[in-house]
Ligand code: AMP
């Protein structure tokens with residue numbers, strides 16, 4: 001089968017790598033891809049939001065399956081476009097991708113179907129939001145309704161901060177239309193866990209748990225980023241937590257979407273907070289996590305093409321997922337200054353050290369090839385993943401492997417996975 005993957009980050013590199021393990025993968029294309037992906041797939045210079053061009057490419061090249069890694073094209077309706085052209089594609093349709101595309105929608109869904117989440121209110125005008133804040137409890141959490149590159153969430157300690165946040169989102173429109181509607185919700189404390197799942201519209205199969213480190217600096221300080229590293233499994237995600245989530249969150253979400261006429265096929269990423277009152281949903285994403293995918297897929301035993309097809313065909317019930325009884329840690333190597341200002345274009349050395357080393361992977365996020373040399377091309381440059389028999393060993397292995405790589409302005413956190421010790 002010929003497969004097309006849409007996206008260009010570390011997540012898509014991990015997806016392409018996993019597809020390449022399948023005997024059924026005859027040829028893999030990736031649009032637009034990056035320098036690491038180019039070693040496993042033919043990269044096609046079409047942007048992830050060029051939906052018509054992507055569908056034209058898939059028709060012309062007889063692509064048997066397209067897998068969409070990113071949220072923007074899903075929310076924009078790439079799956080509907082492909083299906084209208086008779087193409088097989090893995091991911092939710094536009095009317096289901098709204099689970100990630102609108103926080104107001106997802107909160108209303110959870111309220112209607114009694115799925116545990118933080119208490120909240122939705123506002124369509126700055127005036128109403130500010131009026132509400134006058135009697136709200138602090139800290140309060142402000143969320144832009146739409147997609148804002150993971151930056152549309154503001155945790156406000158005081159009324160003044162929250163008022164300024166409302167102005168930034170709704171009056172100054174810092175994230176454009178994404179902030180025309182906002183959610184204000186209760187601040188929760190606890191440990192965060194990421195749980196990814198495959199869904200076929202009716203059945204849901206849970207992958208192994210993971211945890212992301214979102215802040216730029218050690219000790220979870222500094223600005224929010226796309227993710228500085230991950231580990232899997234999360235030792236805080238106990239059997240008891242799993243049983244609760246299976247009963248009250250996972251299947252309930254899939255059933256709620258079906259009941260709303262928005263059948264969800266694809267990956268639901270549950271961002272959970274393990275609070276004193278039990279697990280609650282922080283957010284839903286309608287796609288694989290980045291960099292969660294870089295620790296979850298190396299532990300998965302199934303042929304991923306079989307799983308993608310079962311989701312499309314509605315036969316997931318007949319399939320079980322299998323994960324190795326080991327652990328994985330991914331350390332992101334970034335350009336110093338990320339997520340603010342940073343330089344690009346520096347040559348990267350040491351990548352060849354990962355060749356044929358079992359249990360060590362380097363997934364490219366922001367790289368490109370310049371006259372045959374791989375150079376840095378983004379804030380997050382590489383994700384170094386290593387397996388181990390347990391989290392401690394995986395962490396030691398991952399940090400040892402980060403030393404194999406050199407480039408100017410290389411930056412990483414030294415405490416990825418240290419919460420586990
Ligand atoms: P989200 O994009 O909704 O996942 O929010 C980004 C991050 O903000 C989350 O990973 C949490 O660390 C934090 N966050 C979001 N909502 C809340 C909340 N209600 N209480 C505390 N922290 C939150």
Ligand code: GLY
Nearest residue numbers: 212227289290291
């Ligand atoms: N790692 C968080 C996300 O993918 O949204």
